[in-house]
Amino acid sequence: MKRHLLSAADLSRDDAELVLSTAAELRELADRPIKKLPALRGRTVVNLFFEDSTRTRISFEAAAKRLSADVINFAAKGSSLSKGESLKDTALTLEAMGADAVVVRHGASGAPHRLANSGWVRSSVVNAGDGTHEHPTQALLDAFTMWRHLGESKPGGLEGRKVAIVGDVLHSRVARSNALLLQTLGADVTLVAPPTLLPVGVETWPVEVSYDLDAVIPKADAVMMLRVQAERMNGGFFPTAREYSRRYGLDGRRMATLQDHTIVMHPGPMVRGMEITADVADSDRSVIVEQVTNGVAVRMAVLYLLLGGSTPAVGGEE
């Protein structure tokens, strides 16, 4: 039975387009006086966050509440987790509380997979970012944003579109999920990063790789900048921040070489002056704020499709 969303690779093209078209309908809700739908009334969604997150947790919380689900937030700090409780015991607690879905963020790659496949819980598991592995709902909201701007919100709208993902691919779960999902949707992805910030085995990914930002971005339809995740680095990936910024940062001069319709994206949080300059982040091409709005609609679509019916409409095999 399909009931989890652990990886962007779990989604077939039909699944992914169903999420996008559902999100398109749900996005209209934001313009209505009553931003609430009854679809998940009486269901319980637990946000289980072992790592700090503001944006993703709030986005999932808003999504679940707009669908009338009950939301329980469970953060690592100040809970039993900081007292040394294992993932298993936490999971058994959630199961005892009757959670219908667990939205989990964990610093260890594969933790959501363990939670979903261990038999500890019967609820649906949604991966909200695990280590440096995957962040499928971020990929869905990025794809949704591109689909609205570049694909006329139609099925197959991203076919043949060129997307450049630039920066710290090595530590980025967003890059991996995006590469997998965009490949499913028919877009061509190019990763741009210094060799030290590309993961081992990147040649097996369904992407092209370049070290030269200036050569790639004039052809791109969307440019996605990634944050340099200093907290996951212990030095030696590039000589200086200034040199990184000069070679792999998006500034006004580089932005001038983009095609007229090209959009600039960033999954957040961004470091202005590092991977992106303030004038680019605040320009008309930037859809960074819209990505946040779209995130709520996409997460509503995922929760609805996983929990709304008797059996989920999308997601991976158990």
Next chain:
Amino acid sequence: MPAHPQHTPSGSPDGDSTARVVLDAGDIQRALTRISHEILERNKGADDLVLLGIPSRGVPLAERIAERIASVEGYAVPVGSLDVTMYRDDLRMKPARALLPTSIPPGGIDGKVVVLVDDVLFSGRTIRAALDALNDIGRPQAVRLAVLVDRGHRELPIRADFVGKNLPTSLIERVRVTLAGIDEVDAVTIQGLAPEGGAA
């Protein structure tokens, strides 16, 4: 719940030997013309009217009624669509379903006379869901219901204000509405076969 067998995608209505056409294209046109006049008569004109079709086949019906009202009154009545999927009482009994478009005309529905338009009125559960959905969108002055076919077998205290044709049916029969634009031809057909999977 077998409330909406007519939404099952299928080939041409003439393809099935047991299918019987009860309304042809001309009958449907005449019924819609009469409904349009009845709406105008009841409302004493087209002021404050908003037509909301229930997807998928209620929407083209609402558009056709609006065209007729425009040709009689010379006033373009706002038309929209109202998806009731998330408000259905059987949402949890089936796999999660794709949503259909909801578009509320720019003027909204507060203080307006909303006419819900659907193809077939059967158990009444879709209309109940539509009334709940309207509640989250605004407060109309009044809500009325126009349907192309009323096939009876109500399970809730709901009735239509404007009916194209009353069609007494048995529960094992299936009523299918096809409309040019979504389907190939305009027609209302009845099939005497037992529904798939014994849904009745």
